Amino acid sequence: MELHETCHDGIRIVTVPETRIDAAAAVRFKDAMRAVTADGPDHVVLDLSNVGFVDSSGLGAIVAAMKQMGAGRRLDLAGLTPDVAKVFRLTRMDTVFVIHDRADGAVRRDAG
Amino acid sequence: MTTEFSLNATAREMSVRALLADTRARLRAHGLAEAMCGTVEIVLAEALNNIVEHAYAGTEAGEIGLHAVLGPGTLTFTLSDQGAPLAARDLPAGCLPDLGTGGEALPEGGFGWFLIRSLTREVRYHRADGANRLSLRFDLPVPDGTGRPTAPL
Numbered sequence: 001m002e003l004h005e006t007c008h009d010g011i012r013i014v015t016v017p018e019t020r021i022d023a024a025a026a027v028r029f030k031d032a033m034r035a036v037t038a039d040g041p042d043h044v045v046l047d048l049s050n051v052g053f054v055d056s057s058g059l060g061a062i063v064a065a066m067k068q069m070g071a072g073r074r075l076d077l078a079g080l081t082p083d084v085a086k087v088f089r090l091t092r093m094d095t096v097f098v099i100h101d102r103a104d105g106a107v108r109r110d111a112g
Numbered sequence: 113m114t115t116e117f118s119l120n121a122t123a124r125e126m127s128v129r130a131l132l133a134d135t136r137a138r139l140r141a142h143g144l145a146e147a148m149c150g151t152v153e154i155v156l157a158e159a160l161n162n163i164v165e166h167a168y169a170g171t172e173a174g175e176i177g178l179h180a181v182l183g184p185g186t187l188t189f190t191l192s193d194q195g196a197p198l199a200a201r202d203l204p205a206g207c208l209p210d211l212g213t214g215g216e217a218l219p220e221g222g223f224g225w226f227l228i229r230s231l232t233r234e235v236r237y238h239r240a241d242g243a244n245r246l247s248l249r250f251d252l253p254v255p256d257g258t259g260r261p262t263a264p265l
Binding site: 020022056061071082083086090095 | 125126128147150153157158161165208211215216218219220221222224227231
């Protein structure tokens, strides 16, 4: 999976261009996240605003992406669409991740 | 008024995607609210993934049948496959995995049955004649007599 990546004020924003992180995409997503977060800023924001659907495989892959970044680094989420927000709320994963309405809001708040 | 439809797919990840998209389009065409369509897609995705990953594990991908019945106040799906029976004698309870202290301890799986249980009114499983049948029932907003659901479109 190809992920788009930009840097703002020491925060790396990773955008998922695909519309689903499901069983068919979970492994490719996790591998792409490993590559894009292998070095660089300790603070990463994953912009999910293009992603309309995440199943439990995708949820597990997002958790794995956070864990593989290593201790002392941070993965926030931004731009959760309604069905994705529902999965995070039900599984209480919304209490584990810092979730921003928008990725650029995460940068402004943390850098400002 | 009751509406029914039946769809089939090969038990492969990309075919499951197409089956989910087709099902959602049909539910939307029947006037189901987007939030309800999302709830149904989450549950069906987990149940269909289980068939791909467990029922047909280690075998050639078999067929999955999906039958939907939309009646006043309820929506019921029956998923059928000819794969291995469910391992457990009873359906999984679907408890929320312990999130522990977060970080390294966070679980990366075990959420599937929790999501199915959380979002359905009733789940039933039946094994007969070499086939699995899983039925998933949802409550719907009661129609207001105009033939259209009361929930906003």
